[in-house]
Amino acid sequence: MANTEDVVITAELVETAERQIVERAKRIEYYVTEYSVEYLADKIRKGDFEVPAYQREFTWEERRKWRFLESILMNLPIPFLFFWEVPSTGKLEVVDGSQRLRTLEEFIHGGLRLGKLDKLSLLTGFTFADLSEARQRKFKNRTIRGIVLNEHADEEARFDLFERINTGSKVANSAELRRGALPGPFLDLVVSLAKQEKFVRLTPMSEVQVKEREREELVTRFFAYGDGLESYADKVSLFLFSYSRKMNACFKERPEQVREYVKRFDEMLDFVAKHFPYGFRRTETGRACPRARFESISVGSYLALRDRPGLVPDPNKVKEWVNGDRFIDVAGADGANVISRLKGRIDFVRDHLLEA
Numbered sequence: 001m002a003n004t005e006d007v008v009i010t011a012e013l014v015e016t017a018e019r020q021i022v023e024r025a026k027r028i029e030y031y032v033t034e035y036s037v038e039y040l041a042d043k044i045r046k047g048d049f050e051v052p053a054y055q056r057e058f059t060w061e062e063r064r065k066w067r068f069l070e071s072i073l074m075n076l077p078i079p080f081l082f083f084w085e086v087p088s089t090g091k092l093e094v095v096d097g098s099q100r101l102r103t104l105e106e107f108i109h110g111g112l113r114l115g116k117l118d119k120l121s122l123l124t125g126f127t128f129a130d131l132s133e134a135r136q137r138k139f140k141n142r143t144i145r146g147i148v149l150n151e152h153a154d155e156e157a158r159f160d161l162f163e164r165i166n167t168g169s170k171v172a173n174s175a176e177l178r179r180g181a182l183p184g185p186f187l188d189l190v191v192s193l194a195k196q197e198k199f200v201r202l203t204p205m206s207e208v209q210v211k212e213r214e215r216e217e218l219v220t221r222f223f224a225y226g227d228g229l230e231s232y233a234d235k236v237s238l239f240l241f242s243y244s245r246k247m248n249a250c251f252k253e254r255p256e257q258v259r260e261y262v263k264r265f266d267e268m269l270d271f272v273a274k275h276f277p278y279g280f281r282r283t284e285t286g287r288a289c290p291r292a293r294f295e296s297i298s299v300g301s302y303l304a305l306r307d308r309p310g311l312v313p314d315p316n317k318v319k320e321w322v323n324g325d326r327f328i329d330v331a332g333a334d335g336a337n338v339i340s341r342l343k344g345r346i347d348f349v350r351d352h353l354l355e356a
Contacts, residue, residue: 300349
């Protein structure tokens, strides 16, 4: 990636940048409104809001619910809710805020009991019905601002918005978002291959990572990077989102392609298991599968096999360079998603395999 100090700001660059801003801004048109807490709780209870699968699967722990409700009771500012107006039904799809909406519904209608609160300690153990009638009315009358995206905000724009809003928060990750937002034959294949016995054996990871669909993330990266990085712009999540959407369409049009991709994946796994001493691990007893290391070995091996089918590298040479300082450096995490680093580590493995 070029050093920002080396960028020369010319009149032509300024004009091009302005066109990019205008073009990107066209994708997001919205209006701002306010909803009462009562209205929101009733809407979510009746199913009048559409909640995407990736948001339904993620659930707040009890303490986060209590803190959110305490904030409303104390009249503290509440983050915006984001919706998308579904063109075909006119219903509002929840882009961000499903946990807050469901917590409101559970408190007002579902008997949720408050636990130990930080400030309102005397409300510990209260349900909504235990509050005074006046406090219940005041709670219901509180308003929360909502931003409603119009029908021109496509899947990619909504995905990007959700990710930007939740950067650094404990929310659904990119693999979960894709699985929920882009159901289809490609995502079905990814889920299936992520559970394959040999793949599981070669990609050790924690139970938390498994639950967060880390193996699905690795499978998607293998196919996306192997098919080419021409449209990659250092933003992994959007690149993989666009790729997954494209492949869903490709597989629907040509179902026979699924077998080709399964074969590609299996051949790569067999090659790695046979020729890399520790698979995707750093050491023989390693219990982790670093993404950058996986990307370089898996995609590099696929590209080498594509260029030279039946390739049998010298095991001593492979062991030497895969454990060498140079490979450790190129497969490191520093700037891992910058296009130059990504291409560099993939090409490093491909070239060394073809030379071995």
